[in-house]
Amino acid sequence: MAYEIKFPENFLWGGATAANQIEGAYNEAGKGLSNNDVIERIKPEDRKKLHLPFPSTEEVKEALRDEASRHFPKRYGIDFYHRYKEDIALFKELGFKAFRLSIAWTRIFPNGDEAEPNEAGLAYYDELFDELLKNGIEPVVTLSHYEMPLHLSMEYGGWTNRKTIDFFTRYAKTVLNRFKDKVKYWITFNEINSILMSPFISGGFLRDQVKEEEVLQASFQAAHHQLVASARAVEACRRLVPGGKIGCMVLGMLNYSNTPHPGDMLAALQDQHKTFFFTDVHVRGHYPAYMNRFFHENNITIEMAPEDDQVLKENLVDFVSLSYYMSTVSARPETAGEQAAGNILTNLKNPYLEASDWGWQIDPTGLRTLLNMFYERYEKPLFVVENGLGAFDKVEEDGSIHDQYRIDYLGRHIAAMKEAVGDGVDLMGYTAWGPIDLVSFSTSEMSKRYGFIYVDLDDDGKGTLARSKKNSFAWYQNVIATNGEEL
Numbered sequence: 245m246a247y248e249i250k251f252p253e254n255f256l257w258g259g260a261t262a263a264n265q266i267e268g269a270y271n272e273a274g275k276g277l278s279n280n281d282v283i284e285r286i287k288p289e290d291r292k293k294l295h296l297p298f299p300s301t302e303e304v305k306e307a308l309r310d311e312a313s314r315h316f317p318k319r320y321g322i323d324f325y326h327r328y329k330e331d332i333a334l335f336k337e338l339g340f341k342a343f344r345l346s347i348a349w350t351r352i353f354p355n356g357d358e359a360e361p362n363e364a365g366l367a368y369y370d371e372l373f374d375e376l377l378k379n380g381i382e383p384v385v386t387l388s389h390y391e392m393p394l395h396l397s398m399e400y401g402g403w404t405n406r407k408t409i410d411f412f413t414r415y416a417k418t419v420l421n422r423f424k425d426k427v428k429y430w431i432t433f434n435e436i437n438s439i440l441m442s443p444f445i446s447g448g449f450l451r452d453q454v455k456e457e458e459v460l461q462a463s464f465q466a467a468h469h470q471l472v473a474s475a476r477a478v479e480a481c482r483r484l485v486p487g488g489k490i491g492c493m494v495l496g497m498l499n500y501s502n503t504p505h506p507g508d509m510l511a512a513l514q515d516q517h518k519t520f521f522f523t524d525v526h527v528r529g530h531y532p533a534y535m536n537r538f539f540h541e542n543n544i545t546i547e548m549a550p551e552d553d554q555v556l557k558e559n560l561v562d563f564v565s566l567s568y569y570m571s572t573v574s575a576r577p578e579t580a581g582e583q584a585a586g587n588i589l590t591n592l593k594n595p596y597l598e599a600s601d602w603g604w605q606i607d608p609t610g611l612r613t614l615l616n617m618f619y620e621r622y623e624k625p626l627f628v629v630e631n632g633l634g635a636f637d638k639v640e641e642d643g644s645i646h647d648q649y650r651i652d653y654l655g656r657h658i659a660a661m662k663e664a665v666g667d668g669v670d671l672m673g674y675t676a677w678g679p680i681d682l683v684s685f686s687t688s689e690m691s692k693r694y695g696f697i698y699v700d701l702d703d704d705g706k707g708t709l710a711r712s713k714k715n716s717f718a719w720y721q722n723v724i725a726t727n728g729e730e731l
């Protein structure tokens with residue numbers, strides 16, 4: 245008889261988004277500019293290239309001067325800011341138990357270094373959370389999802405500056421306190437491990453602020469500041485939010501060994517450490533020993549304040565959340581191999597895997613493996629807070645969208661997740677990425693669509709913004725209604 249596996253009751257099924265990819269209204273109700281407001285759409289021919297912007301101060305100023313002739317899609321998103329009631333009604337129809345969204349820091353502290361918050365920004369999220377709760381949907385809120393006040397980048401060097409910990413802590417305490425009765429699930433930093441690859445969007449610093457040969461050093465210093473800030477947010481959540489749960493979040497990447505060569509296996513382990521480093525600190529409360537050698541061999545010295553050890557040690561997360569889109573392959577440095585595509589972290593191509601339209605390697609079994617690895621390491625509840633397929637969708641003459649490829653992708657990943665539950669993994673929930681089409685993080689395109697809900701908007705920002713249901717809508721509705729029994 246087959247081993248019986250069921251998703252837990254109260255499993256948090258839903259969808260996930262980020263403020264800067266959906267809200268728009270970038271200059272309304274006192275909002276300040278965030279670093280994603282100065283990011284342009286990439287050229288279609290660069291779709292499969294790794295695109296991690298690292299502008300100079302002058303380039304940012306240029307973007308601000310030359311607004312009219314350029315297109316910055318994240319300023320406009322999908323106009324969720326104004327249309328959230330309509331969108332939440334659709335999420336309710338899908339049967340969502342949870343909706344992951346982020347607060348735009350710049351709506352609350354427009355420049356980041358003000359003493360007092362912007363009431364209009366707080367009032368907006370008050371209404372938004374009320375609307376979710378009214379519809380029986382639990383908000384899962386990320387404090388920082390790929391945006392910070394641009395002013396903090398320009399004037400302070402973003403997360404390389406220790407002062408940013410205090411600015412963030414003030415922001416975190418403000419929203420934790422304000423929304424303590426409405427929001428019970430909190431996440432500190434989206435894909436915190438991305439900071440090692442993405443200096444501007446995750447680290448908040450500009451190219452001319454750091455010498456080229458010191459970017460890695462600066463990134464680890466920024467990472468340290470974020471880890472301390474994350475622990476401070478955990479501390480504040482414990483104190484301010486009755487019954488609250490707060491977790492960390494990493495880009496979940498599984499690194500296969502290219503061959504059985506021991507050197508390849510070692511490379512895979514060392515690449516895996518670059519993700520585990522961040523979760524190890526959040527769950528165990530101290531820097532893992534394997535980093536000492538890495539820091540020594542790469543001339544990295546992290547400046548720490550005397551209290552940092554204690555802050556990290558005392559404020560451990562309640563759960564570990566992760567995104568998962570693909571896996572990759574690691575090899576000895578001298579190995580020549582074809583690079584696979586991805587948005588932040590990627591390495592070699594895997595001959596056993598197919599890839600998406602954007603070249604991301606599709607690997608549902610990898611999700612099962614990765615969940616097992618995380619759970620064995622920490623024995624903490626896990627939460628898959630992003631997973632999805634970015635694909636081109638075709639609207640038929642009658643308006644229907646037959647996105648069977650999306651159903652296949654998601655169905656296979658949910659099945660793999662279920663296997664992980666069968667392996668003993670304590671899984672809290674699953675929020676599919678981009679339940680409604682949104683602006684792509686890495687390419688700022690609209691044509692890279694993830695949603696169950698189609699948004700009539702093209703890459704140039706043209707369209708009616710009307711929402712419509714794809715075939716995957718009814719499919720996901722049934723997945724949730726059957727608690728993952730029917731895929």
Ligand code: BG6
Binds near residue numbers: 262435630677
């Ligand atoms: C994750 C991010 O890395 O991947 C999201 O947390 C992002 O913000 C998602 O949108 C998908 O990536 P992309 O580049 O296809 O939008």
